Amino acid sequence: xxxxPRAHELGLIGCHVxxxxxxxxxxxxxxxxxxxxxxxxRKPQSCARTWALLIAAFLFYIPxxxxxxxxxASLGDVDDNTILSGVVELWVKGSPDLAIIVFTASIMVxxxxxLVMTTLxxxxxxxxxxxxxxxxxxxxxxxxxxxxxMLDVFVVALLTALVQxxxxxxVAPLPGVVYFGLTVILTMLASQSFDPRLIxxxxxxxx
Amino acid sequence: xxxxxxxxxxxxxxxxxxxxxxCEHCDTVYRRRPLARGEVARCARCNAVLERHQRIGLxxxxxxxxxxxxxxxxxxxxxxxxxxxxxxxxxxRLWGVIIMMWKQHSQVVAVLAAATLFFFPLCKMFALGxxxxxxxxxxxxxxxxxxxxxxxxxxxxxxxxxFVLGVLVSxxxxxxxxxxxxxxxxxAYAALALLITVFSSIDxxxxxxxxxxxxxP
Numbered sequence: 001x002x003x004x005p006r007a008h009e010l011g012l013i014g015c016h017v018x019x020x021x022x023x024x025x026x027x028x029x030x031x032x033x034x035x036x037x038x039x040x041x042r043k044p045q046s047c048a049r050t051w052a053l054l055i056a057a058f059l060f061y062i063p064x065x066x067x068x069x070x071x072x073a074s075l076g077d078v079d080d081n082t083i084l085s086g087v088v089e090l091w092v093k094g095s096p097d098l099a100i101i102v103f104t105a106s107i108m109v110x111x112x113x114x115l116v117m118t119t120l121x122x123x124x125x126x127x128x129x130x131x132x133x134x135x136x137x138x139x140x141x142x143x144x145x146x147x148x149x150m151l152d153v154f155v156v157a158l159l160t161a162l163v164q165x166x167x168x169x170x171v172a173p174l175p176g177v178v179y180f181g182l183t184v185i186l187t188m189l190a191s192q193s194f195d196p197r198l199i200x201x202x203x204x205x206x207x
Numbered sequence: 208x209x210x211x212x213x214x215x216x217x218x219x220x221x222x223x224x225x226x227x228x229x230c231e232h233c234d235t236v237y238r239r240r241p242l243a244r245g246e247v248a249r250c251a252r253c254n255a256v257l258e259r260h261q262r263i264g265l266x267x268x269x270x271x272x273x274x275x276x277x278x279x280x281x282x283x284x285x286x287x288x289x290x291x292x293x294x295x296x297x298x299x300r301l302w303g304v305i306i307m308m309w310k311q312h313s314q315v316v317a318v319l320a321a322a323t324l325f326f327f328p329l330c331k332m333f334a335l336g337x338x339x340x341x342x343x344x345x346x347x348x349x350x351x352x353x354x355x356x357x358x359x360x361x362x363x364x365x366x367x368x369x370f371v372l373g374v375l376v377s378x379x380x381x382x383x384x385x386x387x388x389x390x391x392x393x394x395a396y397a398a399l400a401l402l403i404t405v406f407s408s409i410d411x412x413x414x415x416x417x418x419x420x421x422x423x424p
Binding site (some may be wrong): 003004009014017018019020022041056089090105110132137147151152160162165178184188202 | 307379
């Protein structure tokens with residue numbers, strides 16, 4: 001046994017909901033004595049669920065970027081914006097700092113989530129012990145920044161409610177924003193269903 | 208900073224379970240130790256936060272919940288921003304935004320916004336308030352266990368702080384074409400974002416220990 005014992009080595013299970021440390025009584029379908037939730041060593045079918053959610057999110061991510069998310073109509077002059085063209089507009093028309101924030105939240109963060117989650121899943125499948133601390137850190141980063149991607153969805157919603165002058169000037173949401181919202185929700189679900197304990201589940205203990 | 212000692216087989220068999228602590232990110236078992244003010248215990252294996260010193264007691268937490276509720280009402284009752292064009296003025300409130308998205312064929316977005324910006328935060332505040340009002344007198348509120356489980360699940364799904372950034376971006380975007388002013392709601396939302404940041408350092412799981420169950424007869 002290594003210097004840093006893990007729960008299963010000591011016959012313990014930590015409740016995933018309330019954090020209580022429980023003795024593993026080797027019964028079928030154990031439940032947490034404190035909060036009543038089902039106890040399991042690892043999140044059930046973590047990899048399969050995460051893959052499914054991640055692939056679904058990626059499928060939605062394509063129309064989210066290709067389709068326009070917002071229509072600005074002014075005196076019959078119609079202008080459809082995609083996520084990227086919205087960032088460019090913000091950059092050109094005088095707010096490069098906000099353009100960087102929006103670019104990070106709407107483009108960098110989702111892309112990073114896809115890359116990081118795929119890396120985590122592939123390395124967990126292979127039981128690799130490559131850069132485990134760094135992978136654990138990446139997972140926590142994805143969990144922490146994931147929901148900031150909703151930024152663009154809220155911006156479209158706010159502008160739609162604000163700019164309503166009929167023919168004179170109007171902003172309307174377009175299907176891209178729905179796909180984008182769904183992408184964000186699905187990637188959040190994907191990172192929540194991934195079990196970071198899998199990163200450390202390989203035989204070779206070198207610490 | 209001293210480190211949290213790992214547990215051994217002996218501890219696992221003899222020590223009371225409440226003296227042990229399992230890292231949620233890698234399943235390493237530690238012996239719990241009291242933390243000094245401002246101290247954070249980190250996992251030696253994966254560096255995740257194990258536990259923080261909780262300087263906010265039940266009373267202060269209840270006060271914080273009450274403050275958040277007042278600010279939440281302000282943020283929703285007052286317009287977030289006002290747009291003037293000619294003599295006309297349009298005010299945008301959170302519920303106006305949600306209803307507008309529903310009408311404009313983006314029901315999915317309307318539901319997402321209503322859930323993450325209104326219902327979940329509200330649920331969280333009422334649930335916490337309920338637990339704390341009873342907890343202050345050392346009792347567990349009726350339905351304590353289920354409320355705690357619900358709080359665990361809605362935890363990651365409140366997005367008010369993202370909305371604040373959204374307000375900022377939309378003011379700047381609309382300002383390119385119109386005369387837009389942030390209204391009281393926007394400032395209330397900014398205050399809400401600050402309060403939520405204070406809240407995020409509180410581990411709600413401490414309520415399990417701080418409000419013990421009555422010994423069963």
